[in-house]
Amino acid sequence: MRKTWITVIALLLIVSTALVGCSQRSGGNDGGNVANDSGSAGNDADGNAPKTDDSAEPVKSDGGEKIRLTVYSTIGELKNQDMMKSIAADFTKENPNIQVEFQFPGAEYENILKVKMAANDLPDVFDTHGWAVIRYGKYLADLKDEPWAGNLTDTIKPVVTDKDGKLEALVLSEAKDGISYNADLLEKYGIAPPTRFAELMDAADKLKTESNGDVTPFFMSGIDNGMIGGFLDLYATSQYISPSTNDSASLLDGSFDWKKWTPLAQKLLDMQKKGYINKDVLTAKYTDMPQRFAQGKIAFVFGAPSFADEVYKVNKDIKIGIMPLTTMVDGDSQTFSGGERYTMGAWKDGKHLEESKKLIQFFAKPENMSKIANATKLPPGLKDIPSQHEFTTYYEQFKDVRVFPYFDRVYLPNGMWDVMCKTGTALVAGDVTPAQFADKMKQEYDRLRNQ
Amino acid sequence: MGRNRKAWATIASLAICLVHILPFYILLTTSFKASDDLSSKWVFPGYLYLDNFSNAWQEANMLTAFRSNVVVTAISVALIIVVGSVAAYPLARYQTRWNKFIYALFVSALIVPPLTILVPLYKFMVDIGGMNHYWGIILLFVTFNLPMTIFLYTGFIGTIPRELDEAAMIDGAGRFELFFRILLPLLKPITATVVILTGVAVWNDYQFSVFFLQHPHTRTITVALASFFGQYNSNIGWVAAGSLMGALPMIVLYLFLQRYFISGLASGAIKG
Numbered sequence: 001m002r003k004t005w006i007t008v009i010a011l012l013l014i015v016s017t018a019l020v021g022c023s024q025r026s027g028g029n030d031g032g033n034v035a036n037d038s039g040s041a042g043n044d045a046d047g048n049a050p051k052t053d054d055s056a057e058p059v060k061s062d063g064g065e066k067i068r069l070t071v072y073s074t075i076g077e078l079k080n081q082d083m084m085k086s087i088a089a090d091f092t093k094e095n096p097n098i099q100v101e102f103q104f105p106g107a108e109y110e111n112i113l114k115v116k117m118a119a120n121d122l123p124d125v126f127d128t129h130g131w132a133v134i135r136y137g138k139y140l141a142d143l144k145d146e147p148w149a150g151n152l153t154d155t156i157k158p159v160v161t162d163k164d165g166k167l168e169a170l171v172l173s174e175a176k177d178g179i180s181y182n183a184d185l186l187e188k189y190g191i192a193p194p195t196r197f198a199e200l201m202d203a204a205d206k207l208k209t210e211s212n213g214d215v216t217p218f219f220m221s222g223i224d225n226g227m228i229g230g231f232l233d234l235y236a237t238s239q240y241i242s243p244s245t246n247d248s249a250s251l252l253d254g255s256f257d258w259k260k261w262t263p264l265a266q267k268l269l270d271m272q273k274k275g276y277i278n279k280d281v282l283t284a285k286y287t288d289m290p291q292r293f294a295q296g297k298i299a300f301v302f303g304a305p306s307f308a309d310e311v312y313k314v315n316k317d318i319k320i321g322i323m324p325l326t327t328m329v330d331g332d333s334q335t336f337s338g339g340e341r342y343t344m345g346a347w348k349d350g351k352h353l354e355e356s357k358k359l360i361q362f363f364a365k366p367e368n369m370s371k372i373a374n375a376t377k378l379p380p381g382l383k384d385i386p387s388q389h390e391f392t393t394y395y396e397q398f399k400d401v402r403v404f405p406y407f408d409r410v411y412l413p414n415g416m417w418d419v420m421c422k423t424g425t426a427l428v429a430g431d432v433t434p435a436q437f438a439d440k441m442k443q444e445y446d447r448l449r450n451q
Numbered sequence: 452m453g454r455n456r457k458a459w460a461t462i463a464s465l466a467i468c469l470v471h472i473l474p475f476y477i478l479l480t481t482s483f484k485a486s487d488d489l490s491s492k493w494v495f496p497g498y499l500y501l502d503n504f505s506n507a508w509q510e511a512n513m514l515t516a517f518r519s520n521v522v523v524t525a526i527s528v529a530l531i532i533v534v535g536s537v538a539a540y541p542l543a544r545y546q547t548r549w550n551k552f553i554y555a556l557f558v559s560a561l562i563v564p565p566l567t568i569l570v571p572l573y574k575f576m577v578d579i580g581g582m583n584h585y586w587g588i589i590l591l592f593v594t595f596n597l598p599m600t601i602f603l604y605t606g607f608i609g610t611i612p613r614e615l616d617e618a619a620m621i622d623g624a625g626r627f628e629l630f631f632r633i634l635l636p637l638l639k640p641i642t643a644t645v646v647i648l649t650g651v652a653v654w655n656d657y658q659f660s661v662f663f664l665q666h667p668h669t670r671t672i673t674v675a676l677a678s679f680f681g682q683y684n685s686n687i688g689w690v691a692a693g694s695l696m697g698a699l700p701m702i703v704l705y706l707f708l709q710r711y712f713i714s715g716l717a718s719g720a721i722k723g
Contacts, residue, residue, distance in 0.1 A: 078510060101666075106678040108661050115662055119574040121582075287687070291489060314487045 067352050068099045069359055072126040074109050075342060075376075077309055083375045091362045098355050122347040124356045130175070130340050132160045132168035134409065141348040142166045146357060148364035151382040155403040159339045169345035170360050171381025172372050176336040176395070176403060177234060180305040183321035185215060185296055193323045195334055197238070197267070200300075200326045204276040207299050218271065219289045219298045222282035222425045229408075229421030231268060231302045234337050236407040238328035239264050242335045251411040254449055258442035264328075265427055265434035272428050281428055294318055304341075305391065308377060322394045324401045338403040341378055413448035416441075482691035503692035511675040511693055512667060519664065519671045520697070522585050524653045527592040531649050532642055534593065535600030540630055542601065543608035544616065554605060560598040566658055576663060583666040591659055596649045603648075607641040608634065643711030647704065654701050672697040 071088070075081050081104050088100035105112050109129070116122050117139060128136045143149060144167035152160070156171045179200075186193065186203075189210055194200040204217035220227045240247040240260070250256040271277050278284055278298070290310035292298045296318075301307070305320050312318070324334035344363055346356035362368065366385055373380040373387035379395050380387065408417045423440050426432045432440065477492055482503050484496050507513060542554045565572075572591070581587025611634065619629045635642075657673040664670045676693040679686040705712070 103665055103667065104678055105661070105665065107680045108677060112662060112665065115570060115573050118570040119577055121573070121577045295489065314489070 066097055066099070067355050068101055069125060069352055069355055070123040071100060071102050071344075071359070072109070072113070072123040073102060073104055073342070074127045074129045075104060076106060079309075080375045083371060087363060087368050087371065088359075090368075091359055094362070095355075095358065098352075098359070100359060120349065122350070124350040124352055125344050125346055125359060128160075128169050128340060128343045128345050130406070130409070132340055132343060132345060133162045134414070136345060137162055137166070137168055139347060139349075140168045140345040141350075141353055141357070143168070143170065143346065143357065143360065146170075146361055146364070148361060148382060151364075151384070153379075153381060153383055155338065156340070156381045159405055160343070169340070169343040170364050171340050172342040172344060172363065172369065173376045173378035174338055174381050174403075175304060175341040176338045176379055176398075177230075177303045177406075178322060178324040178334075178336050178398075179326070180301045180303065180307075181321045181323065182293060182296060182299050183319040185299050186321070193321065194326050197235075197326045197328050201271070201276070204271070204299070205274070208275060213275075214297065215299055216278045216292075216297060217276040217299045219278050219284070219292065219301055220281050220428070221284045221286050221289070222428065223284065224286035225421040225425045227286060227302070228268070228281075228424040228428060229417060232264065232420050232424050233407045233417075234302055234325050235264060235267070235328060236411075237335055237337050237404045238325055238332065241404055241407065241411070242327075242402065243329040243332040248411065254446075256445075258438050258445065261438035261441050262434045265424075265437040268424065269427055269434055277428070282425070290314065293320075304378070308390075320390070322391055322398075324398055334401055336398070336401055336403045337406050339405050339409070340381075342372070342376060343381070413445065413451070415448045415451075416444060419444045478691050478695055481688055482695050484688055486686070486688055503688040504696065506686075507676070507679075507689040507693035507696070510689065511672075511679065513672065513675065513693060513696065515668060516670060516672040516675040517697075519585070519669055520654055520700075523588055523592070523664075523671060524650055526585070527589050527596070527653045528646055528650050530589070530593045531596050531600050532645055535597055535645065536604050536635065536638060536642070537630070538597070539601045539604030539608055540634065543605045544613070554601070557598045557601045561602070565595055569662065573662060581663070583664060583669050585669065588659060588663045591663065592649075592653045592656070595659075596652065600645050600649065603641055603645060604638065607638060611637055640711040643708040647708055647712050650704060651701050654697075 073081075073084060075084060081102065085102050088102060092099055103123070109127070113122070113126065113136075117136075120139075122139055126136075128140070132140065144161075144165065146167075148170065149167055152167075152171065153174065156174050157167075160168045160171055162168065181193065185207065189207055191203045191206060194203050207215045207217045220231065222228065240251065240256075247256055247260065272281065278292075286307075287310075289298065289301065290307045291314055293301065293307070294311045294314035305322055308320050311320065324336050327334055344360045346353055346360060350356055363372075364382060366382075369380045369382050369385040370387055373385055374389050377389045377391050408420065412420075419440065423432060423437050427434065427437050480492055480495050483500055484490070484492075485500050485502070488496055488500075490496065538557075542550050542557075576582055576587050576591075579587075581590065615633060615637075616629060619633045624632065655673060656671070657677065660671045660674045661677065664674060672693065676690050676697070679690050679693075
């Protein structure tokens with residue numbers, strides 16, 4: 001028996017050593033050493049399609065210094081990931097000494113980047129997902145002298161420029177969050193896309209009543225409570241910021257009267273009490289939504305239609321519409337909340353900063369920006385980029401609608417987003433009243449502002 | 452009375468089994484279902500659908516991920532067993548004040564939640580160049596699994612009569628010969644326990660692997676499958692199929708070693 005055990009352990013070690021020998025030890029941070037990278041094509045021998053390999057095409061050696069750039073992106077859809085890799089492959093064709101390695105960590109992106117920031121070990125190029133200035137600013141190189149910098153759209157330029165004029169990132173896609181809706185449902189029940197909040201509630205009532213409860217007007221999730229926080233964040237702009245008489249100054253200087261938060265919280269609670277929100281709001285997940293949307297069980301979703309491709313997987317014939325946020329205050333006009341969606345910023349302390357800038361410049365070429373816009377179905381962050389997808393007409397139709405930065409990023413101190421999401425969920429659960437919600441907001445706002 | 456108690460124990464056991472089997476059942480139904488199949492997750496599809504398996508295999512680069520898992524798990528477990536048992540031997544046999552202190556130090560390391568020291572650990576790993584390398588994560592797994600291993604081995608070695616050592620020494624065996632030829636074969640049940648406990652922990656690890664093995668060519672199965680979850684999308688069928696494939700080796704390992712597992716865990720845990 002002793003022999004058996006020793007044999008088992010010895011075999012394990014032999015097999016492992018053999019496998020280690022076969023594997024590539026190509027770390028993202030081992031700089032210019034590409035001697036052991038040359039086998040990246042060999043990985044395809046594992047039976048994987050070349051398009052899904054996360055590294056670019058094998059590099060033809062021309063004797064120069066070999067460089068590997070690591071790029072982190074938040075893009076989640078596989079076809080969009082392939083699109084990004086194909087652009088990177090074109091870049092490598094033009095620059096044979098620079099290999100681009102994309103990584104798409106998915107839902108863990110934010111946590112990984114936080115640890116990387118703490119260790120000051122960031123990727124050469126990375127997506128700032130809405131935090132270019134506030135969170136990642138001190139890690140990013142200034143891109144204001146790049147040839148594409150002057151072409152950033154007027155709506156996005158201030159979002160990625162800090163107060164000293166430093167440009168943090170190239171915005172591949174802008175976020176323009178309003179309301180996404182099932183256009184077929186609205187047509188079926190004879191409802192025109194509402195422009196005022198009261199009209200939106202009338203539409204919700206009509207959908208619920210006339211469908212005998214088959215249609216739930218709005219979908220929210222208490223597990224992915226960013227949906228509830230998102231609703232409040234969007235409508236905080238309509239309520240306190242976009243009207244001509246607004247509270248932006250008092251929110252910035254800390255003198256905002258938080259009793260004003262109560263009516264907004266009340267509106268959310270009313271929606272829930274009237275049955276306009278899915279009954280399982282506390283246990284439903286965001287990923288439950290596309291399927292229900294595809295089945296015609298949900299009419300409106302607050303935010304951009306980032307879930308469209310998931311919906312088409314279930315029902316490819318459905319028509320999804322987008323519209324700006326409805327107004328909250330009489331006399332005001334509709335708005336979008338927006339900012340960065342997909343971006344590329346360069347790590348200022350990266351070993352290959354110049355090559356990183358070169359890569360970003362390549363992605364900023366109009367033909368590449370077009371490819372990205374068509375794949376992500378989002379408005380591009382540069383001017384005069386042609387795009388053709390199912391939402392193009394909507395973006396064209398609403399191109400003059402004002403776009404405000406996300407409310408919490410400008411007017412709330414760091415840490416308030418969680419408070420808003422969690423207390424909003426507690427409100428829907430019946431654990432707090434609108435007035436208590438307002439008190440909690442005031443209490444945390446004061447505390448976090450003073451930190 | 453006795454029969455009644457037995458009935459209750461059976462019911463309780465069945466309930467516990469059910470709680471553990473249900474998630475596995477849903478994993479099975481989900482992995483065989485097409486993404487546009489809207490039927491309840493409790494029912495199996497009435498058709499054979501294997502695309503989730505092929506898609507997960509291809510898109511998550513499962514062959515590479517499997518290789519990473521095998522390499523990391525095999526080397527980690529082998530090192531944990533060798534280092535852990537060798538370290539536990541003197542701690543169990545010579546209970547000097549110093550050894551007791553060392554033993555307490557090892558065991559007290561069990562209460563450190565690994566994630567609380569993630570950032571300094573990450574920094575350290577970057578400094579020594581271990582990021583995205585198998586040896587880096589193996590070093591971590593060995594480090595974090597040694598306390599439990601030493602605890603188990605020390606307890607188990609304490610149950611082996613000291614006279615055995617003395618007899619072997621009288622017969623002319625050296626320390627190493629004594630350990631490897633006489634004691635190690637007797638440690639089989641506890642070794643099986645350690646193999647299962649650490650093997651399963653390392654094979655299924657996500658919390659470290661997601662940070663330390665991010666490269667597509669070195670990432671493990673859990674990290675590869677997690678990339679199917681995004682903010683706006685999730686390929687739940689692919690993840691289910693991938694998880695099923697990823698769980699099979701551990702299930703097989705457990706079935707082979709479960710005979711030793713219970714006895715090893717019980718004897719190691721009771722006598723310290």
